[in-house]
Amino acid sequence: MKEIKIAVVGNPNTGKSTLINALAKARLQVGNWPGVTVEKKEALLKEGDYNLRFIDLPGAYSLTPFSLEEKITRDFLFLEKPEVILCVVDTTNLERNLYFVVQLMELGIPMVLALNMFDEAKKLNYKVDVKLLEELLRLKAIPTVATKGEGIEELKEAIVKIYEEKLLPRSLSYGEDMDTLIERTRFILLKLNPEVDNSSLSKALVIKVLEGDKELLEKINLKSDLQEVRTYLNHLEEVHGIDVESYLADVRYGLSAGVVRKVLTKPEIKKITLTERVDRLFLNRYLGIPIFLLMMWFLFKIAFDIANPYVDFLDETIAGPVMKWCSKGLEFFSSPEWLSSLVLDGIIGGVGIVLSFLPVISMIMFLITFLESSGYMARAAFIMDRLMRTFGVQGKSFIPMLMGFGCNVPSVYATRVLEQEKERKLTIFLVPFMSCGARLPVYVVFVNAFFEKASGTVLFSLYVLGIVVAIIVGIIFHKLVYKGVSSPFIMELPPYRLPTLRDLRVHTWMKLRHFVIKAGTWILAINILVWSLLNLPWKPETPGESLLGRVGSVIAPLFKPLGFGNWESASSLLAGSLAKEVVVSTMAQIYGSEEEAKEEEQASLSEDLLNIAKNFWEKTLEAINNLISTLGIATLTAEEPEEAKGLLPRIQEHFTPLSAFSFTVFVLLYWPCFVYGIALKAELGSFRLYLQAILLHTLVAWFVALIIYQIGRILGF
Amino acid sequence: MKLSELKKGERGKIVALNLKGALKKRFQEMGILPGEEVSVERVAPLGDPVDIYIKGYHLSLRKEEAEGIEVEVLK
Numbered sequence: 001m002k003e004i005k006i007a008v009v010g011n012p013n014t015g016k017s018t019l020i021n022a023l024a025k026a027r028l029q030v031g032n033w034p035g036v037t038v039e040k041k042e043a044l045l046k047e048g049d050y051n052l053r054f055i056d057l058p059g060a061y062s063l064t065p066f067s068l069e070e071k072i073t074r075d076f077l078f079l080e081k082p083e084v085i086l087c088v089v090d091t092t093n094l095e096r097n098l099y100f101v102v103q104l105m106e107l108g109i110p111m112v113l114a115l116n117m118f119d120e121a122k123k124l125n126y127k128v129d130v131k132l133l134e135e136l137l138r139l140k141a142i143p144t145v146a147t148k149g150e151g152i153e154e155l156k157e158a159i160v161k162i163y164e165e166k167l168l169p170r171s172l173s174y175g176e177d178m179d180t181l182i183e184r185t186r187f188i189l190l191k192l193n194p195e196v197d198n199s200s201l202s203k204a205l206v207i208k209v210l211e212g213d214k215e216l217l218e219k220i221n222l223k224s225d226l227q228e229v230r231t232y233l234n235h236l237e238e239v240h241g242i243d244v245e246s247y248l249a250d251v252r253y254g255l256s257a258g259v260v261r262k263v264l265t266k267p268e269i270k271k272i273t274l275t276e277r278v279d280r281l282f283l284n285r286y287l288g289i290p291i292f293l294l295m296m297w298f299l300f301k302i303a304f305d306i307a308n309p310y311v312d313f314l315d316e317t318i319a320g321p322v323m324k325w326c327s328k329g330l331e332f333f334s335s336p337e338w339l340s341s342l343v344l345d346g347i348i349g350g351v352g353i354v355l356s357f358l359p360v361i362s363m364i365m366f367l368i369t370f371l372e373s374s375g376y377m378a379r380a381a382f383i384m385d386r387l388m389r390t391f392g393v394q395g396k397s398f399i400p401m402l403m404g405f406g407c408n409v410p411s412v413y414a415t416r417v418l419e420q421e422k423e424r425k426l427t428i429f430l431v432p433f434m435s436c437g438a439r440l441p442v443y444v445v446f447v448n449a450f451f452e453k454a455s456g457t458v459l460f461s462l463y464v465l466g467i468v469v470a471i472i473v474g475i476i477f478h479k480l481v482y483k484g485v486s487s488p489f490i491m492e493l494p495p496y497r498l499p500t501l502r503d504l505r506v507h508t509w510m511k512l513r514h515f516v517i518k519a520g521t522w523i524l525a526i527n528i529l530v531w532s533l534l535n536l537p538w539k540p541e542t543p544g545e546s547l548l549g550r551v552g553s554v555i556a557p558l559f560k561p562l563g564f565g566n567w568e569s570a571s572s573l574l575a576g577s578l579a580k581e582v583v584v585s586t587m588a589q590i591y592g593s594e595e596e597a598k599e600e601e602q603a604s605l606s607e608d609l610l611n612i613a614k615n616f617w618e619k620t621l622e623a624i625n626n627l628i629s630t631l632g633i634a635t636l637t638a639e640e641p642e643e644a645k646g647l648l649p650r651i652q653e654h655f656t657p658l659s660a661f662s663f664t665v666f667v668l669l670y671w672p673c674f675v676y677g678i679a680l681k682a683e684l685g686s687f688r689l690y691l692q693a694i695l696l697h698t699l700v701a702w703f704v705a706l707i708i709y710q711i712g713r714i715l716g717f
Numbered sequence: 718m719k720l721s722e723l724k725k726g727e728r729g730k731i732v733a734l735n736l737k738g739a740l741k742k743r744f745q746e747m748g749i750l751p752g753e754e755v756s757v758e759r760v761a762p763l764g765d766p767v768d769i770y771i772k773g774y775h776l777s778l779r780k781e782e783a784e785g786i787e788v789e790v791l792k
Contacts, residue, residue: 062746066739096748096772246734249745279759279768288762382777386763395766488740488782489766490747493775 003051004163007077009104010088011097012059013375013494015116019088019146020056021506023155030510047156050163055082063103063204064211066490067419077107078205078216084159088114091121091128091143092495094264098256101137105169106204110162111139114155118143126266133263138170147500171203174251177239181232182206192223210244275375275495282379292383295376299367300405305626307359309619314359316615318352321608338535345589346531351524357581358516361437364406365511366504372399373499373507378491385489391474392482394418394489397427401470404434405463408672409514412679420487426477428680429693432672433470435463437515438581442667445584449648450657458661462668469669469704473696518675523579526674530575530586543568543590548575562666562702563659563709577671577694584647591650658717662709669701718790720755720769721783728756729788736785748772749786 010016021028024043041056057076058069065071076082087104089097104111115121115128134141140158144151173179186206190198208216209224210233217224226233233244240247282291326348330340371377377399385395393401400414411431418424443459451458533548540546544553544567552571559565559573568590576583655663672680677690723729731753734741748771749755758775759768766779 062743064742064746066743093772093774096774099746099748245742246745249742250750253748253750283759283761283768285760285762378777382761382766382768383763385779386761386765488743489777489779490743490782491777493768493777 001046001049001051003053004084004159005080005082006052006054006084006086006159007080007082008054008056008086008088009073009077009100010059010114011061011090011100013492014059014088014090014097015146015497016056016059016088017373017507018500018503019114019116019144019152020054021500021502022146022149022152023054028506030506030513045156047160050160052156052159054086060100062100063208064213068416074216075219077104077109078208079219082109084163085109085111086114086155086159087111088116088144088146091115091118091126092124094128095253095256095260098259099252102172102252102255103204105137105139105172106202106207108168108171108202108204110165110167111137111169112155112158112162113137113139113141114144114146114151115141116144116146118151119145119148124266124271126264129263133259136170136259136262138167140167147498172255174248177232177236178247178251181210181229181236181244184232185209185226185229188228189222189224192225196222207248211248273495278496279379279493282376283382288383292380295371295380296402299364299371302627303360303363303367306623307363308626309622310359311356313615313619314352314356317612318348318356321612322352323348325605325608338538341535342528342531346527347524349527349585349588351520351527357437357440360440361406361515362508362512364437365403365410366508368399368403368406369504369507369511370499373497373503375494375496378493381491382493390478391430391471392478393423393427393430393474394487396489396491397423400427400431401434403511404431404436406437406511407515407518408432408434408436408676409518409679410511412676412683413514415683422482423487425684425689426474426482428683429477429696430470430474432676432693432697433466433473433669435466435668436580438579438673439668441581441584442576443664445587445647445651446655446660446664449651450655450660462664465665465704466668469700473700514675514679518579522675523582526575526578526582527585529578530582531589533575534586534589548586549590558702559666561709562705563662564655564666566654568654569663573666573670576667577674579673579675580667580671583667587651588647591647656717658709658712662705662712665708666701666705669704670698671701672697718788719784720757720786720788721767721780723757723788723790725757725760728754728791730754730791731786731788733787734785735787736782740782740785744782744786747776749776754791755786755788 008016008020020041020043023045024041027043027045029042029044030040043054045052045054055076057073060070060073062070063074063077065074077085085104085107087101089101101111101113113133115130118128121128128143130141130143140162142151142154142158144155146152174182182203186198186201189201189206189209190196205220205222209222209226210229212226236247237243242250281287284291323344327340327344330343335343368377371380380402381395381398383395384398388394388397396417397415399417400411403414404411408431411434412428415424415427415431418427443462447455447458530548534540534543534546536547540549543549548571549567552567552569552574555574556565556567556570559570564570568587571590572583572586575586651660671694672690677687677693680690680693681687718729720729720731731749731751733751734744734749736744753771755769755771757767758770761767761777765781766777767783768775768777769783770776
């Protein structure tokens, strides 16, 4: 069966994502672009005698890239030669969208337009002459409403039809002088590159030569020499009084305005839209910031309130029935003691702790996705820009930083929206100061051991401390390292829109999968490694004599001034440098290896399964209840993992409240986890920068914990 | 007059772009072109950036960048 390769493109905020989700339904494949880590969505669908392969390209305003995402779009369109382009346009904002369409037409690839948000346009009393539009541009245009799945079938039919007809978009005239210039340049390019034939040398490519897009020309390996067309170029610039790029922008906008005048009739009076009214409130001079803070507060509150019961559920299930039946199974197969220990302590215990925090992270990512696709995040960036500039980043850095509270790894990828390399670097460096969900188990154990009465306040103070440290480090970097650079902040403020459930699901998963993959692979491996280090040389008398214990003893004195100079903490911190959540599971392994006796419940497997189901239902009721009573006080609490229960008395022996606080602060700030390092390397292309980040964060953590512990001691805590 | 000097609610017509390089190009591609009508819709609570309305959509940019856009005030 013949496959048609279709590039799905469009301006940001046109509902492109929604459309591809609606097109693909369950067939959506999420992956990464080779070499870069931008999410790549693909779908393979059958239509008649063809397989349609849709490739979703990052949203772009133009083929002259300004951000890294736009570069991917440009490169794909020029280098991968899609057979059909599906361009999604926002019908309510036709003129600016058509600018990009006019530019895409230069590529000389059959095109289908999805006139998306057609229902909104209708509501505004816009009338679009679709037939005329098709005729003027020589392409297919299909009205669609992606959120309701309208027009999807027609799109697929149109794609096949235009592919079979081999209908190329109309070559629009850019004015006599420009047309001559393009023809002359084409002639010269063909002479310089005899292997290139006329049909594959698109107008878009000739224009790229005139623009001097060296990066692209090198990738294509096209020789060019502007010397011979210099006279034509000068002539154009003299006659029109502007440079060739300004001329092109002008003429493309002129054409798109011309088309819009012919095909679109809209009412004279501009209706005051809902977005307008909402923004009057949300972006109000005085109310804007309070509303923003309230939103953020609710985001975390709702996330924790809904997630907490499920966290408990997973804890109870893993520490209870799962452990029990695995241990029974191991007994049944009379597995050797070391294997049972590895499976139960190393694997199930460790990964269990990580997985049990999945609900918190999922909820945070879900709510962020909601704010993002509803259009509020752009407003948050708008409000925060001025403030964030003072510490060297900008409004658009806000989203990755907020995501950092869920998991730092997708945050690193989310910095792609930042155009300036230096801002990206700084944002990536600051993200680990945002306390991710994986650090929560560590806090929770210590908070429950020492600060049970003020657990909410202590947890909250840790989150705030992370932000404060990020701001201070940011200001220092901004003043000393990256001084004086200020990059522009150009951002569209899209209309508010209600996201569909399917979109929320897909995009939450895209953020979440990094954490799940991490828990399933790295954390598993690290837990096995830690287990081995704790049990080697085989069967140490006490954990202190294991490899990990010995190394821990060596570095323990470094932590003496911070209040926790014992080898147990040092060893746990060492293991936690790979992933912070491992700190607790390591402690549990170190301390737990002594306590064994657990009460044995005599329940059959079916009873256990029933109990699990019952428990799940109860927790769901609890979550609903929490959500309803969400207006109460902040419940930034999470109950400790079941298996950590035995840990509490041991921790109380080894720590004082002050040293416990100092320890949690250290865990908050030190050594960004290994998976973050992998993401950083992928994004910034250098492992050295991860080493720098390790050094920076660990030093900062050491000093902050030192200050807290020493001042605390002076104050008599 | 510069775009950055327009007050909230005022309208202007773009006369010239006194910018260079990639920024100028991006502004042009976002529809900020001589002859175009523009209005300042809002100023962020902390005084910067501003939200302008141009070619039927909202765009936010900093005052610093708006300084490079010359306008004549429309009544």
